[in-house]
Amino acid sequence: MLNNQSLSWQTIALHWITGLAFIGVFALGLYMGELTPETGKFQMMGIHKSLGALILIVALIRIVWRLKEGALPPASPVAAWQDKLAKAIHGILMLATLAMPVSGIAMSVGGGRGVDIFGWQFIAKGDEIVWLQELGGAIHGLSVNIIIAALVLHIAGAIKHQIVDKDSTISRMVGRAS
Numbered sequence: 001m002l003n004n005q006s007l008s009w010q011t012i013a014l015h016w017i018t019g020l021a022f023i024g025v026f027a028l029g030l031y032m033g034e035l036t037p038e039t040g041k042f043q044m045m046g047i048h049k050s051l052g053a054l055i056l057i058v059a060l061i062r063i064v065w066r067l068k069e070g071a072l073p074p075a076s077p078v079a080a081w082q083d084k085l086a087k088a089i090h091g092i093l094m095l096a097t098l099a100m101p102v103s104g105i106a107m108s109v110g111g112g113r114g115v116d117i118f119g120w121q122f123i124a125k126g127d128e129i130v131w132l133q134e135l136g137g138a139i140h141g142l143s144v145n146i147i148i149a150a151l152v153l154h155i156a157g158a159i160k161h162q163i164v165d166k167d168s169t170i171s172r173m174v175g176r177a178s
């Protein structure tokens with residue numbers, strides 16, 4: 001059951017598994033750009049792709065769970081615009097956990113390389129599909145700044161709830177609210 005003070009264990013577990021893995025894979029993606037083939041770029045890319053593809057599975061489960069359970073009620077009364085902004089950012093972040101793996105997979109499949117998850121063939125190599133590779137690459141690259149902005153606002157919002165509103169927004173997301 002959802003109430004203002006507690007969240008389901010599924011919401012909490014899915015938030016932290018997807019969220020922390022997402023931040024890790026995102027940081028790895030940015031770090032890969034600094035590497036060269038000599039400094040392990042392709043090994044790192046293999047890890048990035050494998051973890052990124054795995055996130056898709058958890059993200060899909062999470063979205064189904066959120067649709068089933070409905071949006072989170074605010075932990076304390078906030079202005080309507082703040083609630084709308086928070087929910088819009090949740091929507092953007094949720095979408096990003098789908099759009100990033102899907103566009104990454106599109107890039108690899110379009111490039112004819114298929115997708116391996118830690119050595120297990122998830123999608124076989126095939127012919128190049130240039131438009132798919134370009135579309136995937138454009139979405140993967142153009143989303144980066146939008147995601148950074150959404151994450152900054154998301155984390156700033158959580159801190160604001162903790163310090164200014166002094167409510168249970170963070171504590172209920174770590175399972176501490178009663």
Ligand code: HEM
Binds near residue numbers: 094
């Ligand atoms: C250290 C980083 C993070 C912190 C401190 C944090 C904190 C929180 C908190 C406190 C809530 C509850 C908001 C409420 O009660 O209205 C929440 C919800 C949410 N967060 Fe995060 N979050 C973090 C990272 C992320 C990441 C990386 C993503 C997605 C990529 C994400 C996506 C969401 C979504 C979609 C919700 C809505 C509730 C749900 O469906 O789980 N968060 N977050």
Ligand code: HEM
Binds near residue numbers: 028032050051140
């Ligand atoms: C949650 C999942 C993912 C996130 C958050 C993510 C994030 C990123 C980021 C931030 C970059 C750097 C982009 C830039 O510097 O402009 C990147 C690059 C890249 N990602 Fe992902 N990614 C994810 C999943 C995947 C998947 C599943 C694949 C492929 C199967 C993939 C393939 C790539 C490739 C090939 C690059 C390098 C692109 C280039 O050099 O042009 N990513 N990713």
